[in-house]
Amino acid sequence: MANDYERARLKMVDEQLVARGIKDPRVLSAMGRVPRHLFIEEALRDRAYGDHALPIGERQTISQPYMVALMTEALELKGSERVLEIGTGSGYQTAVLAELAARIYSIERIAGLADKARWVLASLGYRNVAVKIFDGTYGWKDQSPFDAILVTAGSPEVPPPLLEQLKEGGRMLIPVGDRTTQVLKKVTKTPAGVEQSSLTGCVFVPLIGGHGWVAENA
Ligand code: SAM
Numbered sequence: 685m686a687n688d689y690e691r692a693r694l695k696m697v698d699e700q701l702v703a704r705g706i707k708d709p710r711v712l713s714a715m716g717r718v719p720r721h722l723f724i725e726e727a728l729r730d731r732a733y734g735d736h737a738l739p740i741g742e743r744q745t746i747s748q749p750y751m752v753a754l755m756t757e758a759l760e761l762k763g764s765e766r767v768l769e770i771g772t773g774s775g776y777q778t779a780v781l782a783e784l785a786a787r788i789y790s791i792e793r794i795a796g797l798a799d800k801a802r803w804v805l806a807s808l809g810y811r812n813v814a815v816k817i818f819d820g821t822y823g824w825k826d827q828s829p830f831d832a833i834l835v836t837a838g839s840p841e842v843p844p845p846l847l848e849q850l851k852e853g854g855r856m857l858i859p860v861g862d863r864t865t866q867v868l869k870k871v872t873k874t875p876a877g878v879e880q881s882s883l884t885g886c887v888f889v890p891l892i893g894g895h896g897w898v899a900e901n902a
Contacts, residue, residue, distance in 0.1 A: 694716055695733065701749065708757045720749070723774040740774045742797055754883065755868070763785065766789070767832045767833070769791070770834070773792065774801060775805050786812060787814075789830070791815075792817060793820065795817050798817045801815055822895070823843070823845040823848070823849040832855050834857050838860070838890050855871070863897055869882055
């Protein structure tokens with residue numbers, strides 16, 4: 685069984701990531717190692733390495749492997765970085781980041797998801813991760829500034845606190861758009877100001893919070 689998952693994982697890396705142009709060998713190797721199926725409920729595990737997002741409860745999703753790879757590669761991690769992640773969800777993307785950077789600070793607004801993610805990450809031995817239950821649109825001021833920031837939910841704008849908490853030279857990846865469809869933006873802080881580029885269209889669940897969207901049932 686373990687070998688079946690490993691085979692499916694290596695096939696995912698070749699057919700979904702390498703084939704679509706993901707090149708960073710560290711990202712490919714991390715995604716070849718992290719057991720994605722363990723971040724997903726047992727009934728859906730046989731679909732863990734498929735080319736799609738999957739439900740993780742609370743009306744939230746674990747992102748498609750290619751989107752995880754694309755966002756992670758664009759962060760240009762070398763190993764020494766302190767990274768802020770907004771939207772822990774299942775904890776899978778957090779684990780990929782933990783393989784590639786020094787310290788990961790991850791924020792999730794839904795306590796049930798944060799607790800489950802903490803448990804899985806600890807059981808897999810990740811010691812360089814802290815998960816906080818909070819509105820991530822305000823960032824994690826006490827631990828700032830960050831070399832890289834990854835937002836894994838769709839936002840109406842780049843939340844100003846996140847921009848403030850990004851180091852000069854730092855990179856932020858964030859889907860910006862409406863509640864259902866967005867454009868993945870790469871925001872780089874340079875001495876001359878803030879640069880933005882658009883990577884691809886994408887579909888993320890909404891970023892809910894003070895600098896995000898209002899909760900639908902609020
Ligand atoms: N990266 C995750 C994974 O690997 O499973 C998937 C993240 S899911 C697409 C987006 C997550 O963002 C959801 O778990 C949602 O609850 C969370 N979220 C939405 N708004 C948030 C906010 N203001 N602060 C923190 N988390 C938020």
